[in-house]
Amino acid sequence: MDSPEESRDLSKQAGYTFTILSDPNAEAIRRYDLLHAGAGISGHDVARPAEFLLDASGTVRWINLTENYWVRARPEQILEAAKLLK
């Protein structure tokens, strides 16, 4: 939900090399059915945290739909899932 400018500031500060996209109108969030209405600060909509690993054809090969938003996928889990893409 951050604007491109906010993401850019963070990305620069943290030295991220991956692509960060902004979805301020929750378009992609809705398309992926991840909308968590009103759960953010000041009642804003947020996304329910999720990770999707797609192969080169855009087919979903691995999903992590967390049941508790404090618990996120660990890097090791994703690297393990990435082996599916060989």
Next chain:
Amino acid sequence: MKKFNWQIWAAFVLSLFAFISYFLLFVRFPVTRDFPWANLLLFGAAVVLMFFGLRRAFSSDRTHPLRSKIAGGVLATLSVVVLGLFVFTVFIFARLLPASHGAPQVGQQAPAFTLADTTGRQVSLSELLSTPVNGSALPKGVLLIFYRGYW
């Protein structure tokens, strides 16, 4: 023998610390965030302290018996409230997530999207899948990470 019942106060302060430290400190490390065992240990210590403090507060040799009991009762109740709030926030509230039945399943095509990157340029999913990385190699795939909303 000290007259001040430090145990009931220490137990209450410890339970406040057990609550706050999760959100300020222990969330930064997956090992203590995924299951808050460190904070539950701190709450456990607070419970033990409170037990001894209450025993003292209700003992027969207090200088002000009624005041001791009230102080002990109030602090114990507040500590239980803090513990309850913690359990609710971390275990119950964090699981109140929408069902997301419409999210793409394994084997399905990921829905297309076009969104602005940090420079404001519109980037589509098909572009992410087809833009060469590391020279000339096409990507083997794309990892989409939906974070909660705000950094």
